[in-house]
Amino acid sequence: MRNPVLNIRNVTKHFGAVKALTNVSFSLSRGEIHALCGENGAGKSTLMNIIAGVLQPDEGEIVLEGKTVKIGSPAAAQSLGLGLVHQEIALCPDASVAENIFMATTSRQRSLLMNYRKLEREAQDVMNRLAPIDVRRKVGDLPISSQQLVEIAKALTLDCRVLIFDEPTAALTEAETRILFEIIRGLKTNGISIIYISHRMAEIFDLCDRVTVLRDGHHVSTEPVADLKPDDVVRLMVGREITQLYPPKQPAGERSHEVVLSVRALGDDHRFDCVNIELMKGEILGIGGLIGSGRTEIAEGICGLRPITSGEILIHGEPQAIRNYADAVNAGLVYLSEDRKGSGVFLDLSIAQNISVLNLDALTGRLGLIDAGAEATLASDFARKLNIRMGSVDAPVSSLSGGNQQKVAIAKQLAVQPKVIVMDEPTRGIDVGAKSEIHTLLRELASSGIGIIVISSELPELLGLCDRVIVIREGTVAGELDAEAMSEEAVIRLASGVNAQNLQNRLASEDAA
Amino acid sequence: MLAETMGTTAVRAPSWKRLGSMREAGLVAIILALCIAMSFASPHFLTLGNFRAMLMSFSVEGIVVVGMTILLIVGGIDLAVGSVVCFAMVLSGSLFLAGLDPWSASLIGILASALIGAVMGFFVTVVGLNHFITSLAGMVIVRGLCLIITKGTPLSLFTLPPAFKAVGQGSFHGLPYVIIIFVAVVVLFDFLLRRATALRKVFYTGSNEKAALYSGIRTNYVKFWVTVLCSTLAGFAGVIYMSRFGAATPTFGVGMELNIIAAAVIGGASLNGGSGTILGAILGIALLSVVTSSLVLLNVSVYWQDMIKGCILLGAVSIDHFLHKRKAS
Known part of the structure; x- marks a missing residue:
């Protein structure tokens, strides 16, 4: 085995009572493109956020080129040469492409004034490797796929030893994806190590050298891509016992x-x-x-x-x-x-007021007034039917647990039959x-x-x-x-x-x- | 077993408990405590005359507070109310001086105020500006209109007929009409805000606009009409001021908006929308009025009064924020 650049040893991470990662180990060789796979919630993002300094592990250690390191912040990760291309675009929409590309480097720079002409020239050079996007344009004016390319260009300027791509092609066209792949292969020949997260089997098998599969926060396997078929990866990602019990389905004959x-x-x-x-x-x-x-x-x-x-x-x-x-x-x-919380319930309004929102017309009597008694009865009926655990129907929805809030949201829908x-x-x-x-x-x-x-x-x-x-x-x-x-x-x-x-x-x- | 019972008996809390948990009860307690303390500190405080003067002093502003509270609940704010009060006053006044009867002149003044609200509502809902900026511009523009209408000089309206002056100056068996109108407006809107379907939509929109939209409520329509309502009530207040003072000054009501917003916020209205009550807001303005009256009776310099009122606002909002945070955690 070639000497690993990055070694994650026995990392565990909790979020409250939930174990997002359990004893996960992972190693990345120099000049390797390493795919990371797993279902939603398997722990990929948690692991990447630990490497990028966004999260701190509860247990375990990170070894970078033989030295144990502590990555306390994204800035620390960058100065160690660890870069992350975010899946969700994290750019300033009101700033120009050039300013965005050099956001990380300018924040480290000590001089008082910015040399805009130099900045634009350098940014354009980097950008041109990916796509001919004018770096003086505002990021907010660009389509999503171009923004994704800016995000990638930003990472390329960081002079990284390790670059993480989190589903970079989600917003890209096929042509743009091909260009990106060429660039990633170019990085690889320059000895840069890549972690590539994707759901798309075709990309993984086209681009990557090895693949690591995570499942429910555990490391499942790491294999060379050449030894596997797409079906094998899918099976490794899933291979879980369904432990939860579900209500019986419709009998086939009665459909x-x-x-x-x-x-x-x-x-x-x-x-x-x-x-x-x-x-x-x-x-x-x-x-x-x-x-x-x-x-x-x-x-x-x-x-x-x-x-x-x-x-x-x-x-x-x-x-x-x-x-x-x-x-x-x-x-x-x-x-x-x-x-x-964003668009389902009204947190600071009462349970009764939430349940009645779609049904106001039916509760409105003469003179355009709400029949408060009928409103409370409606809410009480649904609270009983749906077993909403609460103090009274006048309590704000914010006082309920997540599950009971969701029941209120469902009751709201049921109220209109x-x-x-x-x-x-x-x-x-x-x-x-x-x-x-x-x-x-x-x-x-x-x-x-x-x-x-x-x-x-x-x-x-x-x-x-x-x-x-x-x-x-x-x-x-x-x-x-x-x-x-x-x-x-x-x-x-x-x-x-x-x-x-x-x-x-x-x-x-x-x-x- | 206990949890089971609690889960299945979904009843309303008893009414005394709901009353007790209200923020209004706290304000009443503070006002009462202040009144008791003041009755020892000054022999003039606990007199019918002083109470009548205090009530008169905040009655007309109280009508504006009603509109502002509803606007705050929908998530808006109106910095132009002071200007609009003045605008209704000077427009009606100059129409009267031009020969129109005062009742028609007042009606036109109120309708013109509603129109100002409609223009601001247009900029908020159709153009998509926020309430703060729109009404900040409105405040300056409408104040400008007042100066244009009056050419900068106060209008003297001592020729107003006695029947019209009676609205602002007269009383019914010793109870001033102003106070009767104020109480009627408060009771009406407090009731409507609790019970009317149209005003319930104000809460939904202010609490979570997206969820309201997803519930089929036309939130822009709601925001537009609440903006109009707030300006209309300000115009109504302006006309009452005209009757009460028998004059119209183009600089009347400068800074009034801040007092009104402070009252609504002390009374529990949230600047983020979704919460607030008329009763609370009225108690808020009552508190500010009692404080002002106390400071006058205690011979505190008028220069100190604004600062003290500002501190009360900051204190009230901080306590509220602290209580909310504790409840959330």
Whole structure:
């Protein structure tokens, strides 16, 4: 084995009671491109943030070129030659490209005045290696893919020994991806070591030398890419026992063929196109896909929260004109946001006031006044039905636990007696007990005849809860999985396009033959 | 077992408990304590005349506080209220001097104030500026209008008919009409804010605009009309001032907005929107008024008064912030 540049030894990290990393070791050789894989929540980001100085490990040590180091801050990481290209773009939108590229180096510089001409010239040189973007332009005016390239250019100026790329191609076109790969290979020949995080098997197998798989905060394996197939990596990522118990699914014989919701050729000219979905009465339909695949946008499009440009939406066979969310609610279609605190509940208002928000018209009597008694009764009824643990319906929602807040958000939707509920990440950030209560609740609602669509990044939830799963990739339906075909591997394959890759390979070999 | 019972019996808290937990109770206690202390310190404090004077002094401002509180709840703010009070006053006054009857002149003054609110509402909701900047510009522009209308000189309105002057100066069985109007406005809006569907949407919008939008509430529509309401109430107050003083000065109401915002904030309105009550805001302005009256009776120099009021505001908001933080953790 070549001598490692970076050695992570037995690192453990807790967040409160949650163990994000358990005894993880990882080593990076000089001039190597090392892929890091794992599902959402496997611990990739935690590990990278430890290397980049954003987080401190609870146990374990980091050895850089034979010396044990302590990386106390991002600035310390940079001065040690460890650079991170963030997945979420971390640039100043009001500053120019040049200023952004040299943000880290200017903060270290001791001179009083900035030499803008020199700065712009050097920035342009770096930028030109990636794409001809004028460095005098404001970052905020650039499209996302160009911003991602600026983020990469910024990392290239840091003179790093180790560079971490966290899903750098998520926002890039294929041509830009190819240029990036050339640059990464160039860095490799200059002896720089790369950690490459990606969900896309094709990229990993195209670019990387070795691959390390993390699962549930544990190191699973590190192998040369040449010894593996994409399917093997997927299996290593998943290979977990499903320990959580889910409510029983619809028995196969009793499935209804009555269509509640039908989405036909829905598109918005931007994030999704030609989406077809059919939801049957009494079923829970799962929607899977990677973050950024367009799952949430499609849900927002169906519910009138995002303008659509093509396609139609039918409820019980009736075409619906949904221009805004109020139209959707009137049509019996409600949406529960993935961002509970940001757009789901009103934290400083009371439980009763939260539950009644969609239903105000029904509670309003003559003179435009709210019937306070009826409002309290409505809230009490739902609190009992959903087992919301609280003091009184007048208490603010902020006084409840996450799981109970989510129940309030669900009660809010149920108060208008919807025909279809679309839930984005219904159990994100909720503890296990409350989670299974919400799962049971959703199953009961489905059995009572309400159509339910659940979007989830958690594969066990998607597979354990749903009767059928649709997987979204790049803004369209990549495939549908029914009862027997449903497995974590199948979902990951569809979501990351492994099948398409196989197909391409096959076509390529046929061409060659 | 206990948890089970608690989870399934979802009832409203008893009304005395809700009353006790209110911030208003604390303010009442502070005001009472101050009054008791003052009654020992000054023989003139605990007299009917002094109480009537205090009540009169904040009644008209109190009408403006009502509008400001509702605007703060929606997450806005209006720095132009002092200017708008003055604008309604000088516009109605000059229309009266031009020969219009005072009632029609007042109605036009109030409607013109509403129009100013509508213009500011337009800039906030359609153009997308924030309330602070929009109303800061509004404050200066409307003050300019006052100076243009009056050419900078006070209007003398001693020819106002007695029936109109009675609104601001007269009383009903010893109770001034101003106080009756003030109490009516407060009771009406306090009730509406607790019960009216339209005003409930103000809370939703101010508490979490995105969630309100996701609940099908047209938040821009709500913000527009609340901005109009605040200016309209300011205009209404301006007309009452005109009746009360029998004069209209183009510099009247300079700095009034700060007193009004301070009162609403002391009364529990949050500058982040989503919370506040009319009763609390009125108690806030009552507290400021009692303090002012006390300082006068104690012969404290008028130069000290603003500073002391500022310290009270800072103290009240700090205590609130501290209590909130503790509750959150």
